[in-house]
Amino acid sequence: MTFNARITLPAQASPGEIIEVKVLTRHPMDRGGQSDGKGGTVPRKILNRLTATYAGEPIFRLDMHTGVSANPFVSFTTRAVATGDIVFEWREDGGATYTRIARLIVT
Amino acid sequence: MSSAISPRSGRSDSGPDRRRVVAGAAAGLLVAALPPHAAAEASPELAQLIARITEGVAPERARISLEIPALVENGNSVDTRIAVESPMTEADHVRWIHLIAEKNPFPDMARFHLGPRAGRAEVATTLRLAQSQTVTAIAALSDGRFVMADANIVVTLSACIDGG
Numbered sequence: 713m714t715f716n717a718r719i720t721l722p723a724q725a726s727p728g729e730i731i732e733v734k735v736l737t738r739h740p741m742d743r744g745g746q747s748d749g750k751g752g753t754v755p756r757k758i759l760n761r762l763t764a765t766y767a768g769e770p771i772f773r774l775d776m777h778t779g780v781s782a783n784p785f786v787s788f789t790t791r792a793v794a795t796g797d798i799v800f801e802w803r804e805d806g807g808a809t810y811t812r813i814a815r816l817i818v819t
Numbered sequence: 820m821s822s823a824i825s826p827r828s829g830r831s832d833s834g835p836d837r838r839r840v841v842a843g844a845a846a847g848l849l850v851a852a853l854p855p856h857a858a859a860e861a862s863p864e865l866a867q868l869i870a871r872i873t874e875g876v877a878p879e880r881a882r883i884s885l886e887i888p889a890l891v892e893n894g895n896s897v898d899t900r901i902a903v904e905s906p907m908t909e910a911d912h913v914r915w916i917h918l919i920a921e922k923n924p925f926p927d928m929a930r931f932h933l934g935p936r937a938g939r940a941e942v943a944t945t946l947r948l949a950q951s952q953t954v955t956a957i958a959a960l961s962d963g964r965f966v967m968a969d970a971n972i973v974v975t976l977s978a979c980i981d982g983g
Contacts, residue, residue, distance in 0.1 A: 730938035743947075771936045774944075779920055779928025781896035781945040788931065791938035 715739050717812045719800060724817040725792035731816070733764065733772075734787045735800065743778040759810075761803040762786060766816070767796040792818045865921045865953065869967065872917050872957050878965035885956045885968040887946075894948035894974040903940035903958045903966065907933075913940040914959040922952040948974050 716738040725731050737759065744756030756778065764772040772788045790798075795818045802810045869878065886900040903913045912935045918928040931942045940958070948954070955969040 732941075741947075766936070769936065771934065773932035775930040775932070777927050777929060778925045779918065779923050779947050781947045783896075783945075785898075785943070785945045787900075787943040788933070789937050789939045789941055791936060 715802070715804075715810050717800065717802075717810070719798075719812060719814040721798070721814050721816055724819050727792060727794070727818055729792045730789050731792050732787055732789050733798065733814075734785070735762070736783070736785050737762075737802070738783050739802075739804075741776075741778075741780060741782040741784060755805070757805045759784070759802045759804050763801050763803075764788070764790075765799045765801075766790055767794060771798075792816060794818055862921065865919070865955065868919050868921060868926055869955065869957060872919070873959070873965045876963075876965055878957055878967035880968065881966055883956060883958050883966045883968045885954065885970050887954055887970050887972060889971070890973045891948070891975070893976045894950070895976075896945045897948055897972070897974075898943070899946050899954070900941070900943040901931075901956045901958075901968075905940045905960070907935055907937055907940055909935050910961070912937075912961045914961055916940070916942060916956060916958045918944075918946065919955040919957070920946070920948055920952055921955070923947075923949045948972060948977075950974055950977050 718736045720734040722731050739759050741759065742754065742757045744754050746754045748754050758776060758778060758780070760776055762774040762776070763770060771790045774786060776784070795816065797813050797815050800812045800814070804810070882904040884902050887897060891897050899918070901916050903916065905911065905913050907913065913933050915933065916931045919926050920928055928946055929944060933940055946954070951973045953969050953971050955967060957965055957967045959965055
């Protein structure tokens with residue numbers, strides 16, 4: 713498994729509170745260009761986009777290039793509105809996508 | 820004075836003498852120790868990169884902070900945090916924050932798209948830096964203005980040596 717993600721949210725939040733969402737991803741973020749030993753080069757294979765959707769509405773998007781490290785860490789903030797799922801979707805070079813869901817409890 | 824035992828042990832007249840070499844080295848150290856110019860005057864390449872991002876609008880140096888270590892041992896993963904002072908309302912918010920490393924093989928590193936739902940314009944990530952250079956953060960505000968901040972980073976181990 714080359715992809716794995718750990719998402720950290722506060723255990724609970726009050727309505728209107730600004731919370732920090734921390735996402736630690738396991739991914740080699742291969743920038744490509746190295747020799748493949750057969751005269752060619754390895755193609756780039758990185759996660760190029762992370763989108764976060766909260767209660768059906770997009771709240772955050774990150775476009776990544778080769779300047780983002782392997783196993784990237786990302787943090788951002790959002791305003792807690794209602795208990796609901798935050799859906800994280802990564803897009804990888806080559807078209808693969810990965811989805812993880814974290815539930816935010818708002819009391 | 821007796822002559823030198825062998826030609827190699829005598830002091831040669833040609834070439835820099837030792838005292839001058841030491842003095843020169845000290846002067847070199849002094850130059851290296853001077854604080855690097857806060858990139859008030861951006862290099863032409865960087866200015867071009869910034870102009871491309873902002874579509875020609877000159878960004879202001881205000882309201883944005885770029886938190887990044889001044890010296891990193893390993894350019895493979897550099898913790899970076901960017902915060903923009905903004906109320907993050909529908910009328911006045913940060914649209915995106917863009918990170919540039921002028922001397923990376925691919926200078927554009929990442930772009931964070933934010934909106935009023937963020938509550939606060941504060942993001943963090945880990946970057947990959949090829950060499951010692953200036954890292955620039957540019958934020959686009961909802962009123963069409965841009966703000967920027969930059970920092971000089973010394974990288975002792977480049978991110979482009981090994982496979983990491």
